[in-house]
Each structure stands twice: as structure tokens, then as C-alpha cells.
Amino acid sequence: MPIPQEILKEHIIMALNALDNGHKIPPACESRGYDLIYRGKRYPPKYVIRLAYRFVSPSGEILPPFEGARMARNFLRSRDIPVFNKAGELVTE
DSSP: OOOOTTOOHHHHHHHHHHHHTTOOOOGGGOOSSEEEEETTEEEOHHHHHHHHGGGTSTTOOOOOOOOOHHHHHHHHHHTTOOEEETTSOBOOO
């Protein structure tokens, strides 16, 4: 499943704010290899994208789970949102 291109950087930021304001990350959605770091906190990139879809979906639904960590990293980088490996190093591929 491709990531909907309607999700913009502003929607990603809205998702991050929702997570900061009490929206819980399901345990099965925790990241294993990469993190999005925002305001010094680590977030699972794929779940952030899924949650961001809520802000563009007419019904306010969260995007279903999808495969493709590289696709998620590339998607976020295309929106000027850096992704880091678990060692804290910026991922550029």
C-alpha cells in the first residue's frame, strides 16, 4: 500500500502533537530500527505517518498498518522530517 501523498509535513506535526498530548502508541507499533526525533523525543516513523493520515482522512481514520520502513523514511525525508537509527545517527538512504 503506498503512503497517501496528501499527508503533508503539517499533518506529521499534528500527529506528533497528538502523541505528546496523550495519544498512546500501541505496543505493536513501536519502532524497531528507526526513530523520528521531535523535541527530543523518539517516535515510531510508520505509526506517526499512520496517525497523520487521520488529519487528511474524511472520516478521521488512522491509516492501516503498512510494510516498508524504507518507504516511510523516504516519505518523511521528502517532507523535510529527518529519521534516525537507534544509535541516533541521521539516516540518509
